[in-house]
Amino acid sequence: MVASASEDKTVRIWDAKTGKCERILEGHSDIVYSVVFSHDSTMVASASEDKTVRIWDAKTGKCEHVLKGHSRSVDSAAFSHDSTRVASASYDQTVRIWDAETGKCEHVLEGHGSWVNSVVFSHDSTRVASASRDRSVRIWDTETGKCERVLKGHGSWVNSVVFSHDSTRVASASKDKTVRIWDAKTGKCERILEGHSDIVYSVVFSHDSTMVASASEDKTVRIWDAKTGKCEHVLKGHSRPANLVVFSHDSSMVASASWDRTVRIWNTSMGECNDVLPSDSGTDVLSFTPDDGGIITSNGVSSFTDNCMSPENPPMPPPPSVVPALGLRDKIWVTSTGQDLLWLPAECRGGTAAVSAGTFAIGCRSGRVVVLGFSAAEIAKL
Incomplete structure (x- = not known):
């Protein structure tokens, strides 16, 4: 199944294979900004301008709970990894944690002094991190x-926040032109990554958590040593701001x-540009395919050209057509049997993302829904 959120105040659930609309979920009284499936695919949560979050039965389309309490627009919602909780981020400067089964508000997380841009669960679902304009x-x-911790130090609003894969660290990207790496347990700022000359939009850890990459308004991407904070490479080539960045699964790319309507593929060891792929209308989705042989954007899947693949990064052999079961963790990772396959950048976490069986769908801010399918062989190669 695929779920989409719309300005027409509805959520729609679609059959991913046929494209048929299976359910129209009506009840919101204003724009629906985001929708997400629970990790077990039995529930759907939607966040709306009408100040509510709704939890729906994914099979029947019945609204199980209307989560009321926010006093302003709710921009995004996220399920915990075990699907027992929902977190919502609002312009009312709060985050709320809800019991997904009963709809009861368990906690109102107050403390931010401006609206909350993003919210994310840690992998073990024991913590939530929120980034704010305060x-x-x-x-x-x-x-x-x-x-537990208030991470202060940025000189302007924080655009995005992400946990490292082992959940021991947090990285934040800010309008103040810096990236900061924090100890998630103590809240201590371990490193300030300085070098960008303008707003930093996106930040991501490599899969082994040894590197950090950041994308900036200054048209560059930087690769940093996550331990020392040293800038290893400045990746230049874009003619307009770089808004998204992502590592390949083996961290070699x-x-x-x-916004220059291109996607560039870089080698992390040398900092060289190996390929430039067109993106007709720009993209708000970016991820490597499971075999690292192509890129997924709002426009679909693009394969690399021959000159992109080096001897140390050969393409994987074509997989068979057996379809595995997928999952979605913290609205950040598409997973299979607990293994991370695809990373969703911070800019997409408040958008539309859903999984069912071997199908993964992304609803883009442009209005398009990208549907992807994966086979067992593709996942086995990771």
């Missing part, structure tokens, strides 16, 4: 609702998307 990141205990 220049801070906050880490919260999901059981108690207590704010970085892909960057830009």
Whole structure:
């Protein structure tokens, strides 16, 4: 199944194979900004301008709960990895944690002094991180609702926040032109990554958490050593701001998307541009395919040209057509049997993303829905 959110105040659930609309979920009284499936695919949560979050039965389309409490627009919602909780981020400067089964508000996370841009669960679902225009990141205990740490230091609003794969660190990207790496347990700022000359839109850890990549308004992407904070490479070539960045699964490549309507593929060891792929209308989605042989954007899947593949990065052999079961973790990773396959940049977490069986769908801010399918062989190669 695929779910989409719309300005027409509805959520629609579609059959991913036939494209047929299976359900129209009506009830919101204003624009629906985001929709997400639970990790077990039994529930759908939608966030709306009408100040509510709704939880729906994915099979019947019945609205199980209307989550009321926010006093302003709800921009995004996220399920915990175990699908027992929902977190919502709002312009009312709060994050709320809800019991997904009962619809009861368990905690109101208050403390931010401006609207909350993004919210994400840690992999073990014990913590939530929120990024706000008040220049801070906050880490919260999901059981108690207590704010464990307030990460202060940025000189302007924080655009995005992400946990490292092992959830021990947090990286934040800010309008103040810096990236900061924090100890998720102590809240201590371990590194300030300086070098960008304008707003930093996107930040991501490599899969082994040894590197950080950042994309900026200054038209560059930077690769940093996550331990020392040293800038290893400045990737130049885009003619307009770079808004998204993502690592390949083996961390040997970085892909960057830009408002110049291109996606560039870079070698992380040398910092060289190996390929330039067109993106007809720009993109708000960016990820490597499971075999690292292509790129997924809002425009679809693009294969690399021959000169992109080096001896140390050969393409994987074509997989058979057996379809595995997929999952979605914290609205950040598309997973299979607990293994991360595709990373969703921060810019997409408040958008539309859904999974069912071997199908993964992304609803883009442009209005398009990209539907992807994966086979067992593709996943086995990771």
